[in-house]
Amino acid sequence: MATKEDRPTRVSIDVRDLSKRYGSTVAVEQLTFRVEPGRVTGFLGPNGAGKSTTMRMMIGLDRPTGGEVLIGGRPYSQIREPLREVGALLDPSAVHPGRRARDQLLVLARSNRIPDRRVDVMLDRVGLAGAARRRLGEFSLGMRQRLGLAAALLGEPRVLILDEPLNGLDPEGIQGVRGLLRELAEGGRVVLVSSHLMNEMAVTADHLVVIGRGRLLADVSMTDFGARYGRGRVRLRTTRPERLGRALIAEGLTPAPAKGGAWEVADAQPDRIGVVAARERVPLQELALRSDSLEEAFLRLTAVSTDFTAEFTTDSGRKGAPE
Template sequence: MIEVNGLTKRYGDVLAVDDLSFTVPPGQVTGFLGPNGAGKSTTLRMILGLNRPTAGTATIDGRPFAERRAGLHHAGALLDAGDVHPGRSAAAHLSALARGNGLPRRRVHQVLEEVGLAGAARRRVGGFSLGMRQRLGIASALLGDPPVLLFDEPVNGLDPEGVRWVRGLFRRLAAEGRTVLVSSHLMSEMQNTADRLVVVGRGQLIAEETVAEFAARGTRARVTVRTPESARLAAVLTAAGAVAAADGLDALTVTGLSAARVGELAFQNRILLHELAARTASLEEAFMELTADRVEYRAGDRR
């Protein structure tokens, strides 16, 4: 388990992480979300003892990670796929990590097989694509077969097959009872991969809950309705305060009214409906709505 309590990090006048507290339990994939500049990478680095907090604590299984020797036995991480000497081969890079952590040599071959790089074991990392570097970073995280794993933007550069593979890998690791924390800005990946979310903005906690609970917090619910009298229904709904946008010849997308109220108004006005369906906000819509005032950098921002 990862536990973060009152974690704060200040760089001069910049408050990167602000009194942040959350837990990452084992047996689930926890997504770590936030806009650019939200403090996600800084938080991951403090959890791993790479940055010293200004205040607060971050522990892995009850202890600061920096206190552990042979750390890869306890936690594995992918923070920067490019943080590998380009002149080394994949096998040489992993062998050095294995020796430094007292791991058997056979683990190098095992993890290269697992991430699909066995055929490139002797190639220099400088010639790897970004997707291959990501796979090597994942292999490094898996090397010590640790109970806790942290990944920062792990699908960057992966092709569709690689994305599907990494989703399955994270689910399998969590099903084995491991603690899996995945930082990403891709909402579709979190919707397809994560069980629960920790959402931050400007270094502060916004939400810590399941994916379904977070998506349900979005207010942009929509109602889809199909009727041969779409123009007349649109007028009725607009008069009731809704926004009804045409979606094809016989369909409307309605916001501002519940599906039940749309049905009631259609019935009262003797309008035949062929379809009436409510759609909750997507994870991306909920994220954009709930983090709108926590975005550090915006296109066109002239500050």
Template sequence: MKRLSFQVEPGRVTAFLGPNGAGKTTTMRMMLGLDRPTDGEVLISGRSYARIQEPLRHVGALLDPAAVHPGRRARDQLLVLARSNRIPDVRVDDMLDRVGLAGAARRRIGGFSLGMRQRLGLAAALLGDPQVLILDEPLNGLDPEGIQWIRNLLRELADDGRVVLSSSHLMNEMAVTADHLVIIGRGRLLADVSMTEFSARYGHGRVRLRTTRPERLGRALAAEGFTLTATKGGLWEVLEAQPDQIGAIAAREGVPLQELQPHSDSLEEAFLRMTAGSAEFTAAAGREALT
């Protein structure tokens, strides 16, 4: 981490994003006192995690769903946590039911799928009815029903006034779940903005089209300062342009257009563009441009 500083506010879902190797998990581990920063501190409601008495009543966390003894039964795993934090046993059964594992309460964790372990980890995070939730990739291993359930759960927790910080690589899910984004790259803060502000600041408008004469249209657009670029499915696109501008140039040149529509960047597209210089691991890719 390199002078990384941000706040996570209650009442909203904050997505913690960054390329692989950016430092998201390390930062979350520091929040929970599992790793120590060489400088600075992490405070939760004004205190370090180590100074919080009965921490499960204040902070719920899911970092590694596999970090449990495989021979232990699901209910016993939660009972150990509950009794160490003076949480009533009845809360264990309530949480198993809430995450959909009531029928697997007496099964050994070693036989659980990744999705079931995620649900058990979430049950542990919610066990003490905490005001702060720190979740590292909670969507991993979940089926579509499970992903929708998590989406609704995070929204419910935030609407209840809790602090919700969740990392994820599933940008499409964060686009419909998160209110606020904290994005890091190589340990540095890249953005700390609302979802609306991020889209306005980093998203690019563009026009997508289909034509049988891309070479001719590409030359005409280049003369006007635009670049026609190939994209998926036989479509072409022009950045920072409006459909009426492109349509007028095509009509003037006698270029037929089978399709012409405006397009705004998704969260994933804007994120990839923003973090292109901060990714530790990237694959080669090529795109063809006509000028």
């Protein structure tokens, strides 16, 4: 069993000049950042940005072409009982379909000298106590995600590396994982989680690391990310939009139609628009400053780093949302 001397007093994930190439394809390029304890760090990037590859290199599943990843000052390969130090969920489907849920966790527990009773505790914590004897081939994606989280938490590790842990979960499951991540971070653990669910990251993450085409784009707090990469806009409604619109354009502003009969003006402040409206004697029914959502700021930041894009169109050829 690992002793206190084996476990560093302060743990972080240090990614240093990390690179990974597959032939002529660059997956990760000189990536450097640190994941600190005590906060949830969201790991974001477009499809193909290199997030999963980076996480695989963190736990030794892929070998870097250059650079290194240290966890608590050591490579993952030098951690004697890894489940006690690092909990990882990268692919919930990487299990034998004929194995029962409890047996899957028992194998992991015994290989790291974790007491059997911990298996039952974790099955209950992730809501799978009633499915402990079921075979994994019968599990839905959401159930496999829950089992993967139980495996990641089995050894009470101080570092968690989770790749898209919310995929396949129902609203109750998402809410439960959100609360769990917050609880673990507040308890002083290192929590790194990737997700495409920007609304969830907005309410869960304290810090963001954003990559695109394998390179670092941002390493900032959630608050600073919005201030740095978001755009402010003013939402307004008036009974005389044409008159106010002409006046705003004359001031160098660009009003655009918005939902609900309102208008939005980018890169403006409400007081400036209020002055123009007063001068033109135009009544205002609504005047409010609106900031970009995390999703909008993320899309703006990563627009030039997206390898896979598409314009979804309806059958009539008009752009629309995919069904």
